[in-house]
Amino acid sequence: MSSESKKIKIGLEVHCQLTSLKTKLFCNSPSDYREKPPNTNICPVCIGTPGSLPVLNRNALNYATMVASSLNFEIMSHMIFFRKNYFYPDMSKNFQITQYDRAGGVPFAINGYILLNDGRKIRLGRMQLEEDPAKISYDGTIESSSETYVDYNRAGIALIEIVTEPDLESPSDAREFLNKLSSILEHLNVLDLGLEGSVRCDANISHRGGKRVEIKNISSFKEVERALNFEMTRQKSLASKGISVSQETRHWDDVRRITISLRLKEEEQDYRYFPETDLVPVTLSETFIEKINHDMPELPKEREIRFQQEYNHSSEIARVLVKDKYLADYSEKAAKESIAPREVGILLAVNLPPFLNEIGKDLKSLDVAPEHFAELADMISKGEVSRRSAKTIFLEMLKTGQKPRNIFDKKGLDVISDSKSIEDIVTKIFKDNPEAVKDAAKDTKAINFLLGKIMQETQGRVDPSIATKLVKQKLSVQ
Ligand SMILES: [Zn+2]
Structure with a gap:
């Protein structure tokens, strides 16, 4: 880490929906609100009509406890919910039921952490359970739209909020942190990251001890690094001109990929938090927390270690594979089918990512079965194909979805x-390239030219070490 980037301080406030819940946090309205006509997935509780009473979703408590535990949080055994009062159309009852209270109330959990790959600890100050507000949308952009639309279908969906300390030192740290967090949440089966709007992030960033700028409305984890990079460059460029950065809130415009000023920082808003007396206080017994811990699914860190033991992956490969639960599951299916699971890991963790980057797709959208990777790995490990031919087959398999063996037979790629x-x-x-043969006899470096010709002629079907040996032998008797 360069000393320059150490002068950057980044903190994140992450909101994740508990998408595996069937219903909202305090009512029986379904949680699958997406694709429904606006304002149809609602009931008196989630829009807060007078006389309606919230009831806490028990499964939300189970899930939140799992999340808190897996992120090394200290779970508060006694907690109450608060009303956060504010006047804005995304909450029709003019308050949000949440847990945090600046006057000293308790969140769901405190003092958690996530470790980055290099061992740095990113502290998580607190985690809380709260309801999602409604979705506000505009015609075009927030600046140009003449209308504001509000859809309450999302109002009341269970959210967890996780707040980090400003321990991240670069936009790529933020990406690594969010990758780790997503993988943990996906392994817990509480969150489907693929659902639109299931995670959102606010970020704050300051440069060289300057004023803190908050970026709101980052609508996916992938956008966070981009938004932070833009903001870091903007702040550095202001600093280089001797202009000081204003403390302000900026909006991330993911279409134009810029941040725009929303408001200069006013006084800290007074939300007049007070206890939500319609909900009873929650007590989580030790037995309850122990049971949750006991039934906890396998987490990425444990899986990484198991992958090394069970499939003989290197630690680096295992780490790449568990970064994303889909990839981890996929690789495990392939590894189980293969006699060479280590080769499977190399194909998926080393060879696949550059291809996906190039075509701008992810593994999910490829029409290739895990068994195909297993088959190719077996062919490599049995020495049926050279590394070079394997690469040809690999690319063809990814592009067409055909089985490696079919491609192999069709192309005649067996090793000579x-x-x-x-x-x-x-x-x-030798006969075709007399000049090169003369050069090679004088200068051993020129042998590579002849080897290249042999590989070309045979489409890489000859073992390079055997070819080298033969070329050297032949040169010595010239
Ligand atoms: Zn409802």
Whole structure:
């Protein structure tokens, strides 16, 4: 980490919906609000009509406890809910039921942490359970729209809020942190990251001890690094011109990929928090927390270690594979089908990502079965194909979804192991390239040219070490 980037301080406030719940946090309205006509997925409780009473979703408590535990939080055994009062159309009852209270109330959990790959600890100050507000939308952008629309279908969905200390030192730290957090939540099966709006993030960033700028409305984890990079560059460029950064709240426009000023920081808003007396205080017994811990699914860190033991992956490969639960599950299916699980890991963790980057897709959208990776890994480990041919097959398999063996048969990519055949090829190359042969006899570096010709001629089906040996032998008798 360079000293320059250490002068950057980033903190995140992450909101994650508990998408695996069937119903909202305090009522029986379904939690699958997406794709429904606006304002149809509601009931008196979630829009707060007078006389309606909230009832806490018990499963939300189970899930939140699992999350808190897996993020190393100290769970508060006694907690109450608060009303956070504010006047804004995304909460029709003019308050949000949440847990945090600046006057000293208790959140769900405090003092958690996530470790980055290099061992740095990112402290998580607190975690709380709260309801999601309604969704506000605009015609076009927030600046140009003449209308504001509000859809209460989302109001009341269970959210957890996780707040980090400003321990992140660069936008890429933020990405790594969010990858780890997502993988944990996905392994707990409480969150489907693929659902639109299931995670949102606010970020604050300051440069060289300057004023803190808050970026609101980052609508996916992938956008966070982008928004932070933009803001870091903006702040550095202001500093280089001698202009000081204003403390302000900025909006991330993910279409134009810029941050725009929303408001300069006023006084801290007074939300007049007071206890939500319609809900009873919650007590989590030790037995309850122990049971949750006992039934906890396998977490990424444990899985990483198991992958190394069970499939002989290197620690680096295992780490890449568990970064994303889908990839981890996929790799495990492939590894189980293969006699060479270590090769499977290399194909998926090393060879696949550059291909996906290039075509701008993810593994989910590829029409390739895990068994195909297993088959190719087996062919490599049995020496049926050279590394170079394997690469050809690999790319063809990813592009067409065909089985590796079919591609292999069709292209005739079997390794030429018969020494007489290899000798014939070498003889032919020597005959075709007399100048290069002369050069190679004088300068061993020029041998590579002849080797390249042999590989070209055979589409890489010859073992390079055998070819090198034969070329050297032939040169010595010239
Ligand atoms: Zn409802």
